[in-house]
Amino acid sequence: MDKMINKQGLNEEQFLAAYDASKYDRPSVTVDMLIFTVTNEEKKNYRKLPEKVLRLLMIKRGDHPCIGQWALPGGFVEIDESLDEAALRELKEETNIDNIYMEQLYSWGDVDRDLRTRIISTSYMSLVDSSSLDVKASDDADDAKWFTVSCKLYQEHKTVTEKGYIFERLYKLSLSNQEDEISAVVKIVKSVEGKITKIQREIIESNGIAFDHAKIIQYAIERLRNKIGYTDIAFNLMSELFTLTELQQVYEVILDKELLKANFRRKISDMVIETNEYTKDAGHRPSKLFKFNPQLLGE
Amino acid sequence: MDKMINKQGLNEEQFLAAYDASKYDRPSVTVDMLIFTVTNEEKKNYRKLPEKVLRLLMIKRGDHPCIGQWALPGGFVEIDESLDEAALRELKEETNIDNIYMEQLYSWGDVDRDLRTRIISTSYMSLVDSSSLDVKASDDADDAKWFTVSCKLYQEHKTVTEKGYIFERLYKLSLSNQEDEISAVVKIVKSVEGKITKIQREIIESNGIAFDHAKIIQYAIERLRNKIGYTDIAFNLMSELFTLTELQQVYEVILDKELLKANFRRKISDMVIETNEYTKDAGHRPSKLFKFNPQLLGE
DNA sequence: ATAATAGTGTCTTTCAGACAGTATAGT
DNA sequence: ACTATACTGTCTGAAAGACACTATTAT
Numbered sequence: 001m002d003k004m005i006n007k008q009g010l011n012e013e014q015f016l017a018a019y020d021a022s023k024y025d026r027p028s029v030t031v032d033m034l035i036f037t038v039t040n041e042e043k044k045n046y047r048k049l050p051e052k053v054l055r056l057l058m059i060k061r062g063d064h065p066c067i068g069q070w071a072l073p074g075g076f077v078e079i080d081e082s083l084d085e086a087a088l089r090e091l092k093e094e095t096n097i098d099n100i101y102m103e104q105l106y107s108w109g110d111v112d113r114d115l116r117t118r119i120i121s122t123s124y125m126s127l128v129d130s131s132s133l134d135v136k137a138s139d140d141a142d143d144a145k146w147f148t149v150s151c152k153l154y155q156e157h158k159t160v161t162e163k164g165y166i167f168e169r170l171y172k173l174s175l176s177n178q179e180d181e182i183s184a185v186v187k188i189v190k191s192v193e194g195k196i197t198k199i200q201r202e203i204i205e206s207n208g209i210a211f212d213h214a215k216i217i218q219y220a221i222e223r224l225r226n227k228i229g230y231t232d233i234a235f236n237l238m239s240e241l242f243t244l245t246e247l248q249q250v251y252e253v254i255l256d257k258e259l260l261k262a263n264f265r266r267k268i269s270d271m272v273i274e275t276n277e278y279t280k281d282a283g284h285r286p287s288k289l290f291k292f293n294p295q296l297l298g299e
Numbered sequence: 300m301d302k303m304i305n306k307q308g309l310n311e312e313q314f315l316a317a318y319d320a321s322k323y324d325r326p327s328v329t330v331d332m333l334i335f336t337v338t339n340e341e342k343k344n345y346r347k348l349p350e351k352v353l354r355l356l357m358i359k360r361g362d363h364p365c366i367g368q369w370a371l372p373g374g375f376v377e378i379d380e381s382l383d384e385a386a387l388r389e390l391k392e393e394t395n396i397d398n399i400y401m402e403q404l405y406s407w408g409d410v411d412r413d414l415r416t417r418i419i420s421t422s423y424m425s426l427v428d429s430s431s432l433d434v435k436a437s438d439d440a441d442d443a444k445w446f447t448v449s450c451k452l453y454q455e456h457k458t459v460t461e462k463g464y465i466f467e468r469l470y471k472l473s474l475s476n477q478e479d480e481i482s483a484v485v486k487i488v489k490s491v492e493g494k495i496t497k498i499q500r501e502i503i504e505s506n507g508i509a510f511d512h513a514k515i516i517q518y519a520i521e522r523l524r525n526k527i528g529y530t531d532i533a534f535n536l537m538s539e540l541f542t543l544t545e546l547q548q549v550y551e552v553i554l555d556k557e558l559l560k561a562n563f564r565r566k567i568s569d570m571v572i573e574t575n576e577y578t579k580d581a582g583h584r585p586s587k588l589f590k591f592n593p594q595l596l597g598e
Numbered sequence: 599a600t601a602a603t604a605g606t607g608t609c610t611t612t613c614a615g616a617c618a619g620t621a622t623a624g625t
Numbered sequence: 626a627c628t629a630t631a632c633t634g635t636c637t638g639a640a641a642g643a644c645a646c647t648a649t650t651a652t
Contacts, residue, residue: 006362012414015363021416025378026325029419047624047629063305064314079324079417083408099495107406107421109382115311117320118378120328122406129494164593192593195428195534196398235494245630262633263615284630285622294463294491345652346602544603561606562642583603584649 027109027118031087032074032213033057034105034123034220035095037130037146038237038250047283052249053148055130056175056217057094060143065115066210070175070182072217073144074121087124094144095128101236102126105220113212123216125224127236147175147182151221152256164192170204171218182208186218228254232271235292243279243287244272270295326408326417330386331373331512332356333404333422333519334394336429336445337536337549346582351548352447354429355474355516356393359442364414365509369474369481371516372443373420386423393443394427400535401425404519412511422515424523426535446474446481450520451555463491469503470517481507485517527553531570534591542578542586543571569594 005011010018035057040050058070073094077086087102107122155170167190174183185204190197206214228234228251237250248264272290279287304310309317334356339349357369372393376385386401406421454469466489473482484503489496505513527533527550536549547563571589578586 004363004366006366010363012363012366016414019415021327024327024375026327027376027378028320028323028325029328049630064303064309064311067303067305067311076323077326077408077419079326080410082410083406083419086408101495104405106403107382109376109385109421111379111381115315116318120376120382122408194593195537195591196400197531232496238494243631260614260616261631262617262635265632267614281624282630283624284628285624285632287631292494294493348603542604559643560604561608561644564605566641580651581603582651583601584605584651586604 025118027120029077029083030074030119030121031077031083031090032072032108032121032123032216033087033090033094034072034125034217035091035128036125036149036220036224036237037128037133038253039130039146049245049249049282052246052253054150054253055146056149057144058147058175059094060145061210062143069208069210070145070147070180070213071210072123072213083122087122087126091124091126095133097128097132100126100128101233103233105223106216108212108216110212121216123220125220127233129237129239131239145177145180147177147180149217149221150174150256151218161193163194166191173209173214173218175209175217180208184209184214184218186214188218225255232292235271238292241275241277241289241291243289244268245287247272247290324417326419328376328382329373329418329420330376330382330389331371331407331420331422331515332386332389332393333371333424333516334390334427335424335448335519335523335536336427336432337552338429338445348544348548348581351545351552353449353552354445355448356443357446357474358393359444360509361442368507368509369444369446369479369512370509371422371512382421386421386425390423390425394432396427396431399425399427400532402532404522405515407511407515409511420515422519424519426532428536428538430538444476444479446476446479448516448520449473449555450517460492462493465490472508472513472517474508474516479507483508483513483517485513487517524554531591534570537591540574540576540588540590542588543567544586546571546589 003011006015037055038052039055041053043050057073059073061067061069061071074090075086077083081089083104087104091100091102092098103125105123105125107120109120111118113119113121151171151173153169154172157168159166169188171186171188172183173186175181184206187202187204189200189202201215201219203212203214234247234250234254238247244265247268248259248261251264252259271293273293275289275291277289279289302310305314336354337351338354340352342349356372358372360366360368360370373389374385376382380388382403390399390401391397402424404422404424406419408419410417412418412420450470450472452468453471456467458465468487470485470487471482472485473480475481483505486501486503488499488501500514500518502511502513533546533549533553537546543564546567547558547560550563551558570592572592574588574590576588578588
């Protein structure tokens with residue numbers, strides 16, 4: 001095969017030697033990391049269980065563009081590392097954790113995403129057990145902080161057209177911690193015309209969130225909410241041992257809705273293994289501790 | 300915000316004027332298109348219905364690297380077009396169709412994907428109604444041809460480890476048309492260790508398929524098989540009017556398995572509208588024609 | 599009449615949702 | 626005793642799977 005010659009009479013070796021990649025303008029490529037974890041809030045009283053919140057790691061931009069705003073951790077993909085390697089490197093830099101759940105989500109390629117130059121960004125989602133984190137990534141040199149995330153649907157609008165419909169949804173994205181509150185509104189337009197379906201995502205409003213990152217966050221949360229229902233990824237957010245109530249809280253805080261205990265336990269029963277240990281000093285009946293049961297999910 | 304200055308004392312305007320993107324080595328970015336359609340085979344006799352086959356558009360490479368092999372249609376993303384625009388442009392160039400279903404799948408970023416230079420490629424899947432295609436894209440200047448695709452699981456291997464398991468699957472990918480037969484074997488390794496799940500995709504063998512495109516095709520078929528179960532994307536492969544048997548055949552050829560008629564009809568009943576027309580001259584009982592019913596799917 | 603497809607009815611099993619009930623440590 | 630949580634049983638209706646049966650055209 002490599003002895004074949006092309007129209008210019010070059011074999012592969014000669015062709016590659018003559019190839020000049022710099023002839024064309026190339027975009028820059030970055031990875032953006034969505035690093036989620038779930039942490040406990042303060043206990044309200046000695047009897048109540050602590051509430052859980054979903055958190056996302058963000059970084060305060062120290063330089064233009066979007067200086068002072070909060071952005072997803074990430075950075076340029078080096079010429080000698082794969083996309084996955086770049087994502088792992090960023091993850092390690094930010095959280096100092098190696099062996100962790102990570103999944104590619106989507107690549108964002110609008111021309112004017114970034115004022116500096118043409119930048120295409122591939123987003124990755126990562127789920128971290130907060131107990132393995134400790135203080136790291138909050139006292140980093142760069143201003144990395146965990147934000148409580150919430151993403152709520154607050155407006156829905158359907159228009160029926162001749163050959164289909166247009167369906168608009170507005171999501172309110174709110175991130176907060178002790179010092180900062182940032183937010184955005186993301187509009188998702190699904191249009192069906194004949195057989196053709198299109199989905200558009202647009203930032204309506206963005207307060208303190210850099211670039212188009214509000215869109216990326218909303219997309220990731222949507223994916224997380226979906227995927228939690230038919231995979232076992234939620235266990236990446238749990239510590240080694242956990243109670244079923246804690247597991248349920250994690251599902252509830254991600255889905256942003258309450259679940260019925262009996263039904264939840266039925267649904268996840270195959271994914272956990274009972275241990276002989278129990279919680280202690282809870283101010284009420286102790287709870288059995290479980291661990292993850294790695295197994296094939298219907299494959 | 301744009302009046303803020305950074306550590307070098309520059310405001311945003313000054314910063315952007317001084318920004319030199321060419322300082323860093325940048326990868327090239329391409330889009331690869333997976334254009335699927337479903338066509339009829341020849342009727343076996345006057346009574347039998349024609350069988351349906353899933354087809355994928357491929358292009359014979361006329362230059363290095365991989366000269367003579369078959370590759371997915373695609374090309375470089377221009378500096379002034381978005382990823383989606385680049386995909387739409389390629390689609391238009393290859394099929395001459397504009398308004399069509401298209402979805403981003405995944406970005407492939409291994410360092411040595413291409414011998415020329417570092418190339419990151421984002422793959423898009425598109426589904427086309429074959430009746431709207433006619434002869435186009437088969438007599439194009441470049442060697443574009445439709446291949447019958449099949450992707451079959453033919454080996455499965457599970458190893459249980461201390462803290463989880465390793466699950467390997469081998470898929471045989473076969474593409475063929477009158478003149479050519481190309482194929483590949485793709486290995487998918489899912490490893491679960493403790494809570495950490497990893498999925499790797501590797502090309503074991505590739506005969507006549509350029510670059511890492513066998514991997515990309517296998518991924519797309521997997522996604523298509525999944526998505527057909529909970530969305531209405533299959534209708535993009537149908538003409539305006541169709542029989543329920545035709546629709547079922549499309550599902551069957553994608554899923555590569557037979558479905559029960561009564562159950563299938565129950566499942567898709569909400570997505571179709573009855574018309575008053577019937578098929579004719581079929582050699583057996585005529586069939587009612589249906590059309591797509593655009594509607595919200597549980598949203 | 600026959601071959602081949604068109605189309606429908608219904609039984610069973612599985613699963614999701616809802617709710618009601620009992621159990622138990624810590625103060 | 627009381628509070629807050631732990632844990633289980635069961636009813637319901639919806640959906641998925643399996644199968645059997647009837648209907649209708651061109652030749």
